[in-house]
Amino acid sequence: xxxxxxxxxxxxxxxxxxxxxxxxxxxxxxxxxxxxxxxxxxxxxxxxxxxxxxxxxxxxxxxxxxxxxxxxxxxxxxxxxxxxxxxxxxxxxxxxxxxxxxxxxxxxxxxxxxxxxxxxxxxxxxxxxxxxxxxxxxxxxxxxxxxxxxxxxxxxxxxxxxxxxxxxxxxxxxxxxxxxxxxxxxxxxxxxxxxxxxxxxxxxxxxxxxxxxxxxxxxxxxxxxxxxxxxxxxxxxxxxxxxxxxxxxxxxxx
Amino acid sequence: xxxxxxxxxxxxxxxxxxxxxxxxxxxxxxxxxxxxxxxxxxxxxxxxxxxxxxxxxxxxxxxxxxxxxxxxxxxxxxxxxxxxxxxxxxxxxxxxxxxxxxxxxxxxxxxxxxxxxxxxxxxxxxxxxxxxxxxxxxxxxxxxxxxxxxxxxxxxxxxxxxxxxxxxxxxxxxxxxxxxxxxxxxxxxxxxxxxxxxxxxxxxxxxxxxxxxxx
Ligand SMILES: Nc1ncnc2c1ncn2[C@@H]1O[C@H](COP(=O)(O)OP(=O)(O)O)[C@@H](O)[C@H]1O
Ligand SMILES: [Mg+2]
Numbered sequence: 001x002x003x004x005x006x007x008x009x010x011x012x013x014x015x016x017x018x019x020x021x022x023x024x025x026x027x028x029x030x031x032x033x034x035x036x037x038x039x040x041x042x043x044x045x046x047x048x049x050x051x052x053x054x055x056x057x058x059x060x061x062x063x064x065x066x067x068x069x070x071x072x073x074x075x076x077x078x079x080x081x082x083x084x085x086x087x088x089x090x091x092x093x094x095x096x097x098x099x100x101x102x103x104x105x106x107x108x109x110x111x112x113x114x115x116x117x118x119x120x121x122x123x124x125x126x127x128x129x130x131x132x133x134x135x136x137x138x139x140x141x142x143x144x145x146x147x148x149x150x151x152x153x154x155x156x157x158x159x160x161x162x163x164x165x166x167x168x169x170x171x172x173x174x175x176x177x178x179x180x181x182x183x184x185x186x187x188x189x190x191x192x193x194x195x196x197x198x199x200x201x202x203x204x205x206x207x208x209x210x211x212x213x214x215x216x217x218x219x220x221x222x223x224x225x226x227x228x229x230x231x232x233x234x235x236x237x238x239x240x241x242x243x244x245x246x247x248x249x250x251x252x253x254x
Numbered sequence: 255x256x257x258x259x260x261x262x263x264x265x266x267x268x269x270x271x272x273x274x275x276x277x278x279x280x281x282x283x284x285x286x287x288x289x290x291x292x293x294x295x296x297x298x299x300x301x302x303x304x305x306x307x308x309x310x311x312x313x314x315x316x317x318x319x320x321x322x323x324x325x326x327x328x329x330x331x332x333x334x335x336x337x338x339x340x341x342x343x344x345x346x347x348x349x350x351x352x353x354x355x356x357x358x359x360x361x362x363x364x365x366x367x368x369x370x371x372x373x374x375x376x377x378x379x380x381x382x383x384x385x386x387x388x389x390x391x392x393x394x395x396x397x398x399x400x401x402x403x404x405x406x407x408x409x410x411x412x413x414x415x416x417x418x419x420x421x422x423x424x425x426x427x428x429x430x431x432x433x434x435x436x437x438x439x440x441x442x443x444x445x446x447x448x449x450x451x452x453x454x455x456x457x458x459x460x461x462x463x464x465x466x467x468x469x
Binding site for chain 1: 376379384459
């Protein structure tokens with residue numbers, strides 16, 4: 001509990017037109033913590049992540065990054081996003097750039113590193129996800145699992161304070177899921193601060209410090225993996241966990 | 255006699271090429287600006303760009319050419335028929351080029367913008383380094399088509415008295431009484447220009463194509 005707050009959400013509410021996507025969500029993310037968010041689809045998990053790095057504006061509430069309010073007017077949103085890494089369900093690599101160039105782009109254009117320095121840093125990040133030998137490949141020449149690992153490297157290259165993952169393995173063939181979860185588990189061991197939306201219960205159980213169960217736009221309950229999985233406090237959590245194990249089966253360890 | 259005849263028409267080719275080389279890039283510049291405003295501007299700006307495109311594409315080019323010529327070589331602005339004609343042709347083309355680029359920008363997809371913003375790129379940087387390089391690749395084939403249309407439509411400035419290929423063919427036909435030869439030569443030159451342009455752009459598309467096959 002001694003470690004400091006990296007990301008803090010206070011009473012966030014998001015409304016699209018008439019639809020309340022979520023209401024009064026509060027969440028603390030501490031340094032080095034891995035939090036897994038689970039919940040049925042359409043619950044607002046993706047929208048919450050998008051709000052946290054200001055890709056979407058919340059209707060009310062406050063978000064703090066290392067104690068500084070980033071929802072305050074006049075905040076430089078580009079600077080905030082530079083510090084928050086994001087990994088998407090469908091990878092979203094830049095299709096016209098090689099793996100190396102994908103990782104380099106933010107380094108040269110946002111961090112303004114000289115090209116050679118950017119290349120070295122990008123190669124380091126690609127090695128970290130085990131893809132140094134694919135540096136010259138275009139996204140279309142990589143498997144889904146490889147693309148997602150490049151996307152992780154691209155986010156890591158910016159030295160983010162926290163990484164957001166939005167169902168990073170949901171678009172992958174089953175045999176490719178493990179390599180991505182493996183990279184994420186390693187990141188967690190390296191004390192990266194992570195907020196992960198996933199249906200991979202095996203990963204959640206093994207890697208998460210805390211599980212947050214979200215449903216219909218609110219946080220139903222949260223707790224340590226063993227508590228939440230073994231002794232869920234709410235009937236809805238129990239039902240969801242039961243359904244998800246039916247659907248996805250018992251997952252092998254990452 | 256025949257060589258004099260042909261060289262007179264061929265001299266018009268330079269004018270035709272010059273008109274096209276002014277009209278096409280001018281139309282591209284405005285078309286690109288409008289397409290960006292349409293895709294990324296606020297609702298009001300986007301709607302204005304849409305209306306511009308609708309109006310420009312709803313009127314025959316020759317009618318627009320006369321209207322624009324009247325404006326560009328009027329009292330306020332006074333351009334030569336050559337410049338007024340070339341720029342007018344460019345404006346007409348800008349609406350079609352806008353549509354091409356608008357489609358290409360949409361085809362790149364919103365996800366690329368999201369991913370670019372997520373690493374801290376500004377909107378303009380994202381457009382410049384992520385969206386445009388992909389959109390332009392997608393736009394080359396339809397743009398090649400528009401380039402040949404502008405090349406052929408450059409014959410419309412004939413009506414303003416600019417001595418391009420068609421005007422010279424018309425003059426020759428009248429003075430020599432050989433319409434078939436005169437217009438046949440004009441047709442052949444247009445065909446060659448269009449053919450070469452399309453081939454050049456096909457080559458460009460091939461050169462900039464992204465690899466898709468696993469290596
Ligand atoms: N841009 C948008 N405009 C309107 N509604 C949206 C938009 N994005 C998401 N929604 C709605 O918000 C709800 C939550 O979506 P999402 O955050 O994707 O849920 P989850 O990730 O938990 O599946 C859905 O009902 C979806 O239709
Ligand atoms: Mg989602």
